[in-house]
Amino acid sequence: MYHLSKRYRYVITPFSSISLSDRLLFGIPKKGRLHEHCLSLLNGADINFYRHNRLDIAPVSNLPIALVFLPAADIPKYVADGNVDLGITGQDMILESQAEERVEQLLDLGFGKCKLQVQVPIKSNIKKVEDLVGKRVVSSFVVLASAYFEELDKKYLSDDQKKEGKKTKIEYVSGSVEAACALGLADGIVDLVESGETMRAAGLHAISTVCNTEAILIRNKHSSNDSLIAKITSRIKGVIAAQKYVLLNYNIQRHSLSKATKITPGRQAPTVSPLDNGDWVEVQSMVCKDEVAEIMDKLEEIGAKDILVFKIDNCRV
Structure with missing residues (x-):
């Protein structure tokens, strides 16, 4: 406690x-x-x-x-x-x-990227989100779900329905939201979807996205504590950058240097160092981890040698 x-x-x-x-x-x-x-x-x-x-x-x-x-x-x-x-x-x-x-x-x-989505049973007659207007919805996110369906109610409920006080009914559940439709508690749910495995296992599919989140x-x-908060933020930003980038090191002939630096421009500019052989230089550059294989292929095509990739544990960029 x-x-x-x-x-x-x-x-x-x-x-x-x-x-x-x-x-x-x-x-x-x-x-x-x-x-x-x-x-x-x-x-x-x-x-x-x-x-x-x-x-x-x-x-x-x-x-x-x-x-x-x-x-x-x-x-x-x-x-x-x-x-x-x-x-x-x-x-x-x-x-x-x-x-x-x-x-x-x-x-x-x-990280933690997923979507807050409106989901309904695959076998139901509800095919699009406006079909759910005026029906029962359960969620752990009642504020977001209520605001979302309030706008849909305004748009899709008839004037007579509005006069009668008809609206989409939003109810709170704290867990196992995906089971609500199967138990007869709701016609649809609003819940987070990451991989979609839980949704599919429950026989549901998404018909609309309320918001993206991470x-x-x-x-x-x-x-x-402004200075300490700035220090922590800078450190975390460095970790995130290190997860996205690797350090690429290679040798290239001087006459191909301009082509090489177009392939690896770096975040600011690549580091170029002369070698004992005056016709060659060494280049170091940060590149996106997801693109490194393709970048290495392009460098090899223009004659780059000794292409090495180094993991970055932390950095400041």
């Missing part, structure tokens, strides 16, 4: 009392689809911590930070209210908690 207070900031646990008054508080999803990605990100950013078994607070050993492990859905509110200074959560959670105007979104993190780094707008 823990308690966070804006004024005192302390933790009460069955095991110890940890003072947090001089630490930046960083909210991390305690489980779910974002948790493991966050741990990898923290490791890459050299944010070292030890989380005691069963405790949701972990002081960082090499920076004045304490990690607070929270449900991802709660992190936007904690950040907006100033209970924690910084947090990682999904874009969908920010929108669902209606905190988008009360937090500052610092960085798209590139993990976001957010901060409290009024935090006094």
